[in-house]
Amino acid sequence: MSRTLFAASFAREADILAAAAEVRRRGYTISDAYVPYPVHGLDEAMGLAPSRMGWACFLFGAPALVAALSFQGWVAAVDWPINIGGKPFFFWQAFIPVGFEFTVLCAGLGTVATLLLTQGLLPGRRRAVPDMGATDDRFVLVLVKSGTAFDAGEAMAVLRDCRVVETREFLEGAA
Amino acid sequence: MAEALQEVWIRGGKTAARVTADVCAPIERGPTALWYGAFAASVSVFLVGACAMAYTLSTGIGTWGLNRTVGWAFDITNFVFWIGIGHAGTLISAILFLFRQKWRTSVNRAAEAMTLFAVMCAGIFPLLHMGRPWFAYWVLPYPNTRGSLWVSFASPLLWDVFAISTYFVISAVFWYIGLIPDLATIRDRAKSETRRRIFGFFSLGWTGSARVWSHYEKAYLLLAGLATPLVVSVHTIVSFDFATSVIPGWHATIFPPYFVAGAIFSGMSMVLTLMIVARSVMGLEDYITDRHVDVMCRIILAVSCMVGLAYASEFFIAWYSGNPYERFVFVNRQMGPMAWAYWTMVSCNVITPQIFWFKSMRAKIGLVFAASLVINVGMWFERFVIIVTSLHRDFLPSSWVSYAPTSIEVATFAGSFGLFFTLFLLFCRFLPAIAMAEVKGILQPDLHGHGGAS
Numbered sequence: 001m002s003r004t005l006f007a008a009s010f011a012r013e014a015d016i017l018a019a020a021a022e023v024r025r026r027g028y029t030i031s032d033a034y035v036p037y038p039v040h041g042l043d044e045a046m047g048l049a050p051s052r053m054g055w056a057c058f059l060f061g062a063p064a065l066v067a068a069l070s071f072q073g074w075v076a077a078v079d080w081p082i083n084i085g086g087k088p089f090f091f092w093q094a095f096i097p098v099g100f101e102f103t104v105l106c107a108g109l110g111t112v113a114t115l116l117l118t119q120g121l122l123p124g125r126r127r128a129v130p131d132m133g134a135t136d137d138r139f140v141l142v143l144v145k146s147g148t149a150f151d152a153g154e155a156m157a158v159l160r161d162c163r164v165v166e167t168r169e170f171l172e173g174a175a
Numbered sequence: 176m177a178e179a180l181q182e183v184w185i186r187g188g189k190t191a192a193r194v195t196a197d198v199c200a201p202i203e204r205g206p207t208a209l210w211y212g213a214f215a216a217s218v219s220v221f222l223v224g225a226c227a228m229a230y231t232l233s234t235g236i237g238t239w240g241l242n243r244t245v246g247w248a249f250d251i252t253n254f255v256f257w258i259g260i261g262h263a264g265t266l267i268s269a270i271l272f273l274f275r276q277k278w279r280t281s282v283n284r285a286a287e288a289m290t291l292f293a294v295m296c297a298g299i300f301p302l303l304h305m306g307r308p309w310f311a312y313w314v315l316p317y318p319n320t321r322g323s324l325w326v327s328f329a330s331p332l333l334w335d336v337f338a339i340s341t342y343f344v345i346s347a348v349f350w351y352i353g354l355i356p357d358l359a360t361i362r363d364r365a366k367s368e369t370r371r372r373i374f375g376f377f378s379l380g381w382t383g384s385a386r387v388w389s390h391y392e393k394a395y396l397l398l399a400g401l402a403t404p405l406v407v408s409v410h411t412i413v414s415f416d417f418a419t420s421v422i423p424g425w426h427a428t429i430f431p432p433y434f435v436a437g438a439i440f441s442g443m444s445m446v447l448t449l450m451i452v453a454r455s456v457m458g459l460e461d462y463i464t465d466r467h468v469d470v471m472c473r474i475i476l477a478v479s480c481m482v483g484l485a486y487a488s489e490f491f492i493a494w495y496s497g498n499p500y501e502r503f504v505f506v507n508r509q510m511g512p513m514a515w516a517y518w519t520m521v522s523c524n525v526i527t528p529q530i531f532w533f534k535s536m537r538a539k540i541g542l543v544f545a546a547s548l549v550i551n552v553g554m555w556f557e558r559f560v561i562i563v564t565s566l567h568r569d570f571l572p573s574s575w576v577s578y579a580p581t582s583i584e585v586a587t588f589a590g591s592f593g594l595f596f597t598l599f600l601l602f603c604r605f606l607p608a609i610a611m612a613e614v615k616g617i618l619q620p621d622l623h624g625h626g627g628a629s
Contacts, residue, residue, distance in 0.1 A: 033385035036191055037356075037616035038392050042385050051393035057401075075316065075325045084329075097334040097412055104405045105341040108398055112348050115394040116379065119387045121355070125380025127363075134383040135360040137191030137615070 002172040004146040005031050007130070008159045009138040009166045013039045016139035019162035020045035028155065029144040031172075034134035053111060060110025061103045068102035069095050130170055138165065145169065184278045184617060187461040191615045194462075195360055198609045201457040202361070206604055209456065214604075217596035224590005227583045228303060236306050238583045245566045245578040250300040251416075252558040253588050256441070257297035257595075258339070258413055259434075259554060262406055263442025264290025265346060268353070269402035272395075278470055280613035281462045284357075285453060285602075286446050287350040292598040293445075294343045296591040301335075303587070331415035338412040345405055349398050352391075355381050356612040410438045417561065424504035424565030427492070433485035440478040440524070441554035447471050447547040451540060453603060462609050465538060472537040475550065479528035482557075486525065500570060508564045512577060516560050523553020 010016045016033060020042065024030060030046050033039075043050075072095040076082075081089040116122065134140045143155065159167065189197070206214075231238050241248055264286040271279040302308045314336045316326050326333050359381035362374035381387075414434035417425035427433075447468065454463040493505040508517045527549050530536040537543065568575045580588075602608070 034383040035385055035388065036360075036383060037612045038388040039385070043389050046385060048386060048389050051390045053390050053393040053397060057397045071316075072328045076328060080322065080325055091329055094329040097331075097408070097415075098328055098337045100404075100408055101334070101337040101341040104401050104408075105344060108345045108348060108401050111394050111397050111401075112352060115352075115390055119390055121379035121381060121387070123379060124376045126375065127359075127380055127382050129382050129384075131363050133363075135356065135363045135381070136195045140383075 003031075003144055005129075005170055005172055006143045006145045006150070006152075006155065007132060007140055007168045007170065008143070008164045009132045009134075009140045010163065011138065011165050012163070013042075013139055015162045015164075016141055017041055017045050019141055019159055019164070022158050022162065023141070023143060023155065026154070026158065027149060031142040031144045032129075033142065034129065034132070034138075034140040036135060036137055036139070039139065053115060056114035057107050057111045060114075061107030064106030065099055065103040068099040072098060128173060130168060132166065132168065184281065184464065184466065185462055185614060186464050189461065189618060191618065194611055194614050194618070195364070197459065197462070198357075198607045198611050198614075199361060199364065201603065202605060202607065210600065210604060214597065214600045217593050217600060219593070221590050221593030221597050224587050224593055227586035227590060228299070230583060231303055231587065232308070236304060238581060240579050240581045240584060242576055242578070244569055244574045244576045245563060247566065248559075248563050248578050249580045249584040249588065250304045252555065252562050253591060254297050254300040255413055255434075255558040255562075256555045257293045257300075257591065258410065259438035259441040259558075260445045261290040261293035261297070261342075261346070261442060262410060262435070262438035263446045264288070264293075265342075265402050265406040266439050266442065267446065268349060269399040269406065272399045273403060277617045278467055280610055280617055281464075281467055282446060282450055282471075283613070284350075284353065284606075284610040285450065285608050286442075287346065287353065288599065288602045288606075289442075289445065289449060290346050291343070291350060292595050292602075293442075294339065294346065295598070296595050298339065298343075299587070299591055299594075331412060331419050334412045335416060338409045342405060342409045345398070345402055349402055352395060352398065353610055353613075354606065355379055356383065357607045357610060359383070360611055361607065407435055410434045422565050422569070423493075423498070423500040424508070424561070427489060429485055429488055429492070433482070433489070436478050436481040436485065437554060437557060440475065440482055441551060443471055443475050443478065444547040444550035444554070447475070447543060448551065449599065451544045451547070453608060457603065457608060459609060462614065465540070468540060468543055469534075469537045472531040472543060475547075476528050476531040479524060479531075479550075483525035486521065503568075504565055507568055508560060511564065511568065513560070513564045513567070516556050517564065520553050520556040520560050523549045524557060527553070 008019065010019065013035070016035070016039065020030060020033065024045070024047060033042060033046060035042065069092075073090055073092065076091060076095075077089040083089075129142065132138055132140045141159075143150070145152075156164075156167070185194075187193075239249065264283075267279050267286040268283045268290075272283075302311055305311060314326060314333065316328075317323075355378055358374050358378035362371055362378050365371035365374060411431040411434065414430035418427060418430035420426060450463050450471075451468065454460050490505050493501045496502075508514070527546055530542070530546065563578050567578055
C-alpha cells in the first residue's frame with residue numbers, strides 16, 4: 001500500500017533545517033528530504049543514523065589483502081618456487097605493493113557497489129519522487145501524511161513560519 | 176565570522192540556481208566554432224599518432240631509436256610524464272578533500288577528468304613497448320597451460336601493472352561517483368527527451384535524497400581515504416622501476432619521494448594550463464577565480480622547491496658515496512653530450528617557478544600560463560634526463576652510444592597529446608566541467624563548523 005506524502009520545498013538550507021527540527025518535535029514522520037548538496041546538520045535534524053559504509057569498505061578490503069598476500073606466498077613458495085641465488089622463497093616484503101594495490105581496488109569497488117546497490121542507484125532507474133527542483137536549488141522536505149497524526153493546518157503553519165516556497169501532495173512511488 | 180568572509184571562493188554572489196545555469200550553459204548550447212576548431216586539431220594530431228602506432232605495431236619497435244645500450248628512452252619518458260600529470264587530479268580530488276580545502280570544489284571535476292585521460296595516454300607506451308600488445312594479458316597472474324607459469328611478484332614492473340590499473344579504475348569510479356548528482360541536475364533540466372533519457376540512464380535515479388546523501392558522503396570520504404595512499408603508491412612504484420635496478424643514476428633511495436613530488440608538480444602545472452584556458456573559453460571566471468590560480472601557484476612553488484632539493488640531494492649523494500660510476504653519471508648529466516637536457520630541466524623546474532614567490536607575478540594570468548607550459552616541458556625533460564642520461568654511457572665505454580628519437584616516436588608522443596586534448600574537449604562539451612553540487616555546498620557561510628563539501 002503506498003502512502004500519501006506531503007512535500008514542502010524551501011529556498012534556503014537554514015529553512016529546511018528549522019522545518020525538519022520543528023516537524024519532528026511535533027511528532028510528524030519525515031519520509032525523506034531532497035537537497036542539491038549534503039546539508040550539514042540535516043542528518044541530525046531528521047534523526048538519521050550515521051552511515052555504516054565504513055564496514056563495507058573494511059569487509060571488502062580485509063579479505064582482499066589476505067587473498068593477495070596468501071596467493072603471492074603460495075605462488076612464490078609452494079606452487080613454483082624458484083631458487084634465485086639462494087634467496088628465500090617466501091620473499092614477503094615484495095608482496096606488499098601488490099597486496100596494497102589489490103586491497104585498495106577491492107575496498108574501493110566494494111564500497112561503491114555497496115553504495116549503489118543498497119541505495120538503489122542503478123543504471124536506467126527512474127527518479128522515484130516528483131521533481132521539485134532539489135537537483136537545482138530547492139530543499140525539499142517530505143512528510144508522511146497517511147497513517148500518522150498529520151494535521152494539515154498545523155503543518156502548513158509550521159512550514160509557513162519556515163518560509164516554505166511550494167507544497168505538493170503525492171502518492172509514494174508515483175513520480 | 177571573519178573566517179567565513181575569508182572563505183569566499185566563488186565570486187559574483189552566486190545562488191545555487193545561478194551555479195546550475197552557469198555550469199550547464201556551455202554544455203547546453205551548441206559547440207562553438209572555437210570548440211570545433213580545437214577538436215579538429217586534436218583529432219588530427221591524434222590520427223597522426225595513431226598512424227605511427229599502427230606502423231609500430233605492424234613493424235615492431237625497431238621503428239624506434241632504441242639500441243642495445245639505451246633500451247628505455249622516449250616511450251618510458253612519456254609513460255612517466257603522463258602518469259605524473261594524472262597525479263594532480265587525485266591530489267585535488269582526494270588529498271585536498273581530506274584536508275577540507277574548499278577551493279578544490281571548483282577544479283576537482285576537471286582535474287579528475289585530466290587524471291583519467293592522462294593515465295590512458297600513459298598506458299599507450301608500455302603497451303606498445305611490449306612489442307606484441309595482443310599478449311598484454313600475459314602480465315596478469317592467471318592459470319595457464321604453461322605450467323601454470325606465474326608472473327614474478329618480485330618484479331617492480333609487475334607491481335606497476337597492478338598500481339596503474341588500480342589507479343585507473345579507482346580514479347574512474349571516484350570521478351563517476353562525483354558526477355552522479357550533477358548528471359541528475361542535467362537530467363532534470365533537459366529540454367529534449369533524448370537528453371533526459373541519456374542523462375537519466377547515467378544518473379542512476381538520483382533524487383538528492385538526504386538518506387542517500389548521507390551514505391554517499393561517507394562512501395566519498397572512504398574513496399578519498401583510499402585514493403590518497405594509492406596516488407602516493409603509484410608513483411612510488413613507478414620510481415621502483417628504476418630504483419630497484421643497479422644502474423647508477425637510478426639506484427637511489429630518494430626516488431619514491433622525488434617522483435611523487437615531481438608528479439604533483441607536473442600535474443599541478445597541467446591543471447593550471449587547462450584551467451586557465453577552460454575558464455576563459457567557457458566563461459567560468461567567477462568559479463575558477465584568480466584566487467584559485469594563486470593557491471595553485473603556491474603549491475607549484477612549494478613542490479618546485481622539493482624537486483630542486485631532490486636534484487641537489489641526488490648530486491650530493493653521488494659525490495658523497497665515493498662511487499666512481501655514480502659520480503660519473505652525474506657529471507655526465509651536467510656536462511656530457513646531453514647537458515642541454517639537464518639544464519633545460521633545471522631552468523624550467525627549479526628556476527622558473529621562483530617567480531611565484533611574488534604575489535604580483537601570481538596575479539598575472541598570462542605569465543602564470545606561460546610558466547605552467549614551461550614547467551610541463553621541464554618535467555618531461557626531467558624524466559628524459561633520468562632515463563636516457565643514466566643509460567647512454569654505461570659501465571663499459573665500448574658500449575657508449577647516443578640516443579635520438581625517430582619520427583615515429585615523436586609522432587606517437589604527439590598523438591598522445593592529441594588523444595588527451597580530444598578526450599578533454601569531449602569532456603568539456605558533454606559533462607559539467609565544475610562539480611555543481613560541491614560548489615553549491617560552499618556558497619553559504621558555514622553555519623555548523625564543518626569544513627568540506629562533497
